[in-house]
Amino acid sequence: MLLAADVGNTNVVFALFEGTDIRARWRIATDGRRTGDEYAVWLLQLLAIEGIERSAITRIIFSSVVPRADHNLTVLAKKYFGIDPLFAGQGAAAWDFEIDVDQPHTLGADRALNCIAAHELVGGDMIVVDFGTATKFEAVDFNGAYKGGIIAPGINLSLDALVGKTAKLPRIAIRAPETDSVIGRNTEDQMLIGVFWGYVAMMEGLIEKMRAEFGRPVKVVATGGLAILFDKKTDIFDVIDADLTIRGLQILADRAQPE
Template identity: 50%
Template sequence: MLLAIDVGNTNITFAAFSGKSLVNEWRIATSGTRTAEEYGVWLSQSMALDDLKLIDIKDVIIGTVVPGALFNLKGMCKRYFGCTPLVIGEPNVDLGMTPQIDNPQEAGADRLVDAVAAHSKYGGPLIVLDFGTATTLDVVDEQGNYAGGIIAPGVNLSLDALHSAAAKLPRIAIEKPKQVIGKNTLECMQSGIFWGYISMIEGLINRIRDEYGLSLKTVATGGLASLFGRHTEYIDYIDKDLTLSGLVEIFHKNKV
């Protein structure tokens, strides 16, 4: 089996694949100080709950936006799987596309991987909208190349900033309010976050389409994609496993 590891700013997802079929996945909070042994023990116990073993893993691919976590994840691969992982961004890994931006090395691994997966599954050109720690909108051209994009504060990041900076504003859950005009603090915050992000997304997609010159379709991923996707016509596809699909796609491109 293949183990795909997606290291985000908030969580790390470990996903086991048989061929291109997902077997199971497990998540742990991202930490730059967790050791190779800690990863190995935790993963072994998590897999055991699903009747899987570390020896079932033969190959590993890693995409990370947290450089501090990479060293110990590589150490885990060497110690527990006896392999050297493919790592997105390293010279020996062919993405099958070329980032069309000023400094290709600046592009986050997750954004490049999402671009590969989105083009493979939905064609192009298109926009990839990722609801992560940051909210990103990225353009993938007709040939599947990453063509640049936009980075905005993530939804939860904005909520944390409101709660931390304003003494009287509580921490709230993200959900669609009953109406746009709030009648109390909770409703006002929910409306500002929910409809504020819907408006931002729709506005940015319109501006991207105007500048690019085409009516690009949009695929959304990330934990909040389903919630926001139900309430705007600007999102055409919702794909919660887009990044994992991209990692698997890139692995098979490089193992041919």
């Protein structure tokens, strides 16, 4: 089995693959100080709950946008599984697609993995949208080359800034508004409208501008937990895959070390 983990700014997502199928997935809050031993206590218990022996894991791959976590994950892999892990974008798991931008080395691992998975699973000219701590828009051509993109504040980050910088505005949960009206009748509704519909307008506007620059038909592929939420109020997505990033890890691991 392949153990894959994607370290984001907010969460670390672990997934266990049997071939191309996800057998189990788990999520833990990102903390660069968490040691390899702490990861092991948590992960080994979860494996036991699933009835999976530690020895069943024969390959490990990590991706990370939090460099401080890399050493601790390496300790987890070597000490508790006896495996030298792959790291996405490095060594045998180096990127195997064209990164056609001014500073290719600055492309985040999660963004690169989304491009790999979307090209493998969907194909054609694409815009890949990832709703995370930041919302990222990626332009990928039909050859799988990364042509550039956009980084915008995530919707929760925008809400945190709104609430944190005002004295009286309450904390609200992000959800799809019950109606399509954009005239709120109370403070909480007005906040939700401003954040949610403002975000939809931003997203749709940027995607349309990207479409125009492609000059060809493109598919829009979305990932991240909020993709399904936005899909209720817009028809701009062609494909939604909440596991796109982690599937990119599986694809990259198979190319680097076929099982």
